[in-house]
């Protein structure tokens with residue numbers, strides 16, 4: 001089966017910033033997080049995905065349809081939550097719901113009511129008068145009940161308080177329950193990555209660094225404290241500091257250390273933040 005989202009050599013120049021060529025495929029049943037430094041091009045890539053900006057080259061297909069092919073029927077299968085909602089400020093939550101809900105065949109009113117109660121969102125206040133966190137909550141309440149196949153969220157937890165972040169994660173996990181859905185999100189929150197993401201697509205300076213399966217990535221790096229540090233390079237060695245060694249190939253490192261009769265005093269997996277920092281350095 002072809003991937004639900006196929007990005008091939010997508011390129012876009014914005015002033016002096018060059019995005020791409022970016023290549024990425026996203027399968028059904030997965031949550032993929034776009035991760036990268038500020039200004040690395042994550043939001044620009046999402047705009048290309050939604051055909052809100054035109055590509056300079058390459059191709060993007062969603063559910064088999066080219067996004068810039070004129071026929072935008074694929075948009076009925078996708079929900080996009082941008083960092084800032086444009087044109088919503090003058091409307092109350094009730095008005096926005098009455099505008100949005102009829103557009104989606106699978107609109108789930110029970111889920112909408114549940115999110116409104118969970119986050120205690122005032123539906124009679126204009127969107128522009130809500131706090132940034134409350135705006136983000138209302139945006140989610142108007143996004144998840146659409147029950148589209150694909151959900152794209154640009155920094156959905158950036159303004160949420162700690163308890164709300166946890167509630168958001170639970171909501172998203174429930175939302176993913178049917179296997180035939182896919183989520184793409186951008187985030188700078190390590191907790192979002194740890195708890196939600198199946199895959200991380202790392203970006204740096206407009207380029208895709210790579211697509212990584214999160215669990216495999218976490219298992220690929222280990223830090224060791226040794227009784228002595230060998231003089232020469234250790235297989236898998238990424239860096240060393242005194243008798244501390246970081247490996248990007250723990251199996252090879254451990255085999256070598258055992259063969260050298262060196263003792264491991266302690267070892268631990270690297271934190272996801274540390275791994276991402278290493279890959280984006």
Ligand SMILES: Nc1ncnc2c1ncn2[C@@H]1O[C@H](COP(=O)(O)OP(=O)(O)OP(=O)(O)O)[C@@H](O)[C@H]1O
Nearest residue numbers: 014015017036037038039040041042043044045186
């Ligand atoms: N509307 C715009 N006008 C001018 N330049 C823009 C615009 N939008 C994006 N850019 C440029 O594109 C580059 C990528 O920005 P983008 O917002 O895609 O990055 P990002 O990875 O989403 O960043 P952040 O993590 O800070 O949200 C930036 O360097 C910026 O200069």
